[in-house]
Amino acid sequence: MKIIVTGGAGFIGSNFIFHMLKKYPDYKIICLDKLTYAGNLSTLKSVMDNTNFRFVKADICDREAVYKLFEEEKPDIVVNFAAESHVDRSIENPEVFLQTNILGTQVLMDAGRKFGITRYHQVSTDEVYGDLPLDRPDLFFTEETPIHTSSPYSASKASADLLVLAYHRTYGLPVTISRCSNNYGPYHFPEKLIPLMIANALNDKPLPVYGKGENVRDWLYVEDHCKAIDLIILKGKVGEIYNIGGHNEMKNIDIVKLICKELNKPESLITYVADRKGHDMRYAIDPTKIHNELGWLPETKFADGIKLTIKWYLENKDWWEDIISGEYQNYYMKMYGNR
Numbered sequence: 001m002k003i004i005v006t007g008g009a010g011f012i013g014s015n016f017i018f019h020m021l022k023k024y025p026d027y028k029i030i031c032l033d034k035l036t037y038a039g040n041l042s043t044l045k046s047v048m049d050n051t052n053f054r055f056v057k058a059d060i061c062d063r064e065a066v067y068k069l070f071e072e073e074k075p076d077i078v079v080n081f082a083a084e085s086h087v088d089r090s091i092e093n094p095e096v097f098l099q100t101n102i103l104g105t106q107v108l109m110d111a112g113r114k115f116g117i118t119r120y121h122q123v124s125t126d127e128v129y130g131d132l133p134l135d136r137p138d139l140f141f142t143e144e145t146p147i148h149t150s151s152p153y154s155a156s157k158a159s160a161d162l163l164v165l166a167y168h169r170t171y172g173l174p175v176t177i178s179r180c181s182n183n184y185g186p187y188h189f190p191e192k193l194i195p196l197m198i199a200n201a202l203n204d205k206p207l208p209v210y211g212k213g214e215n216v217r218d219w220l221y222v223e224d225h226c227k228a229i230d231l232i233i234l235k236g237k238v239g240e241i242y243n244i245g246g247h248n249e250m251k252n253i254d255i256v257k258l259i260c261k262e263l264n265k266p267e268s269l270i271t272y273v274a275d276r277k278g279h280d281m282r283y284a285i286d287p288t289k290i291h292n293e294l295g296w297l298p299e300t301k302f303a304d305g306i307k308l309t310i311k312w313y314l315e316n317k318d319w320w321e322d323i324i325s326g327e328y329q330n331y332y333m334k335m336y337g338n339r
């Protein structure tokens with residue numbers, strides 16, 4: 001079995017590569033990644049010498065490079081993680097989101113059609129459903145919930161999903177889509193809530209909470225997401241969408257307070273800053289379908305997962321200190337300087 005994993009130098013893609021190489025030692029995994037600001041080769045250093053692993057630096061929008069790789073490797077499966085993934089950046093500059101997230105998806109699917117694959121899997125997000133009100137805890141996103149996007153990021157991911165379904169119906173491309181809730185865990189880029197708060201707290205820097213910190217996200221340990229995708233690509237039904245989430249809703253402010261507590265840092269570091277434009281209030285996944293059809297259940301409880309994550313950031317300071325010492329400083333000033 002040969003699998004092309006795009007975006008494998010990023011957060012979830014790298015964790016997926018580690019999971020697959022460990023669980024299926026006879027599979028060949030080819031990582032295709034452009035190495036944008038969010039992709040780090042150092043993340044993949046533990047697998048670089050594995051003879052069943054190959055890294056190729058390329059842009060999923062580069063048709064020639066993508067076709068060349070498909071011709072060389074003749075993959076069975078493509079799992080597309082490659083994306084611009086940060087909502088705040090999409091608000092500042094939507095264009096690259098439309099290019100990578102929509103047109104890049106099209107190039108990969110065209111390659112799948114041209115060279116023949118048994119599965120194209122699109123890694124999507126619960127953000128395509130928009131948000132839920134805080135005063136209706138009985139409501140959850142199911143696979144039938146209409147698409148209703150808020151940010152340029154979620155609109156680009158939803159557009160890609162529609163294109164994936166169109167390629168299935170029109171050309172018969174064997175596709176699946178997964179829509180997961182917020183992930184956390186090792187190798188999470190420190191521009192996102194949990195790693196940003198851990199890094200800032202360790203450096204005794206202010207912890208910038210948007211608005212009142214009342215927004216709710218449904219957090220899932222990254223390894224549980226990877227296990228779900230593994231099940232979907234090998235056992236999921238072609239043409240289907242699967243929601244992934246672990247019923248673990250938390251307010252942002254409670255997460256930040258928990259991180260302070262775990263790191264023994266004062267809550268006085270918490271600083272309320274101007275809210276995100278169009279900020280989604282609540283995400284909450286109903287994972288009944290993937291549970292009933294594929295037997296998936298989350299294995300890591302948040303109380304354990306957050307401890308594992310904090311431990312990882314403490315033990316891998318080189319990884320994130322290197323990131324936040326470079327171009328990230330300009331990003332941070334631009335996003336948080338006058339907030």
Ligand code: NAD
Pocket residue numbers: 006007008009010011012013032033034035036037038039040058059060061080081082083084085086100104123124125126157179180181182183184189
């Ligand atoms: P990430 O930003 O950490 O990683 C993205 C990776 O894609 C990076 O390695 C980057 O170099 C690569 N990339 C970006 N543009 C590319 C291009 N044009 N060509 C090739 N490679 C390119 O993202 P992540 O958090 O790991 O998310 C992975 C996927 O999962 C995304 O599609 C995202 O929408 C989805 N998702 C993320 C979450 C989450 O909580 N992080 C939740 C649900 C779904």
Ligand code: TYD
Pocket residue numbers: 086087088182191192193194196208209210211213215216217252276
């Ligand atoms: P984020 O990690 O960017 O994920 P997403 O927006 O895709 O859910 O943000 C998670 C939540 O945390 C979201 O409600 C915005 C909030 N947030 C802050 O309050 N402060 C921050 O510095 C960041 C990055 C996020």
